[in-house]
Amino acid sequence: MVNYPHNLVRKPLPKVKQEKKHINFANRGMSFEAAINRTNEYYLSHQIAVIHKKPTPVQIVKVDYPKRSRAKIVEAYFRQASTTDYSGVYKGHYIDFEAKETHQKTAMPMKNFHAHQVEHMDQVLKQNGICFALLYFSSLKETYFLPARALIDFYQIDKGTKSMPLHYIRKNGIEIKENAYPQVPYLDIIDYHFLNGSKNL
């Protein structure tokens, strides 16, 4: 599993930044991400599916090669992801998804979905991959499985500047009830709605 050390990254945040809303959002995002990572570890260890989070894309500018020790990256920058964060294989099917969290109670901000990611989702659907978003409303403690088609259609309206209302997500998605193990059992949705003949998503 890819264990990206987010806590290490966030430690040096200056106070002025921590007061900003998007940092709070990101911090809350961690726990949902952790739940999904644990879900994927469960699926992997029980030989149910092989789904990994991709490494964070980093543009490396300068590397030092100190004598007698390993290469040290001394200048690098975060890059915008060109694909979704999670992908893998389940019963031969290609699985591809993005996970987002919000503390808002009535809508999911779309600014967290980049044009490249939405385009990638469209490309995956054209190749008959199973593609979706997992959306967590932390204040409501509700998680939704939203098929990529519904997300792409909504994104087309105004290229992602509008928030996606919860009622749109409820109408076009399926709620995932949290479990003990695995915590976010999204493969159940795939079994029921994609693989049992009712390809209606």
Place this chain on the structure above:
Amino acid sequence: MVNYPHNLVRKPLPKVKQEKKHINFANRGMSFEAAINRTNEYYLSHQIAVIHKKPTPVQIVKVDYPKRSRAKIVEAYFRQASTTDYSGVYKGHYIDFEAKETHQKTAMPMKNFHAHQVEHMDQVLKQNGICFALLYFSSLKETYFLPARALIDFYQIDKGTKSMPLHYIRKNGIEIKENAYPQVPYLDIIDYHFLNGSKNL
């Protein structure tokens, strides 16, 4: 596409390192990697398949947040990959592979395949993913498509310390003839050997 700036990374290499064999090998590896990246770009732009190289896994230790400019990573280290480098979707099927190059004429060094990667290949096969390695012998200018099963079986013998003889690769793999576009047409092999009913790999 993920465009990892290898040239930028390699520039600061001290001379003592550049004389070492594995640096030469890595430099040569670039051109094969570039050929595969271009192949994937071709497949993507022609809506044939969606296959991406994963970002290089990096462990981030320290990030600076300068005022009025973007976050700068000032301490990070390369991490060993826990999966293969390439994955994606082709006609609904999950595709997963690793690409390696050698200047040797009679064998492929196995030290470039890590235990985690071989284990990952095994997990993918259990989920009915299509998994393989693309092996390039630069001195011979020959490229082989080696099904993961054959690679895993060979790796089991001595846990990857032994080189894989070319005659083993020729016996268990399929040669890929280089093209103008795409350069390394590996999906032709998948069409012929995996998807046309002869699932004998």
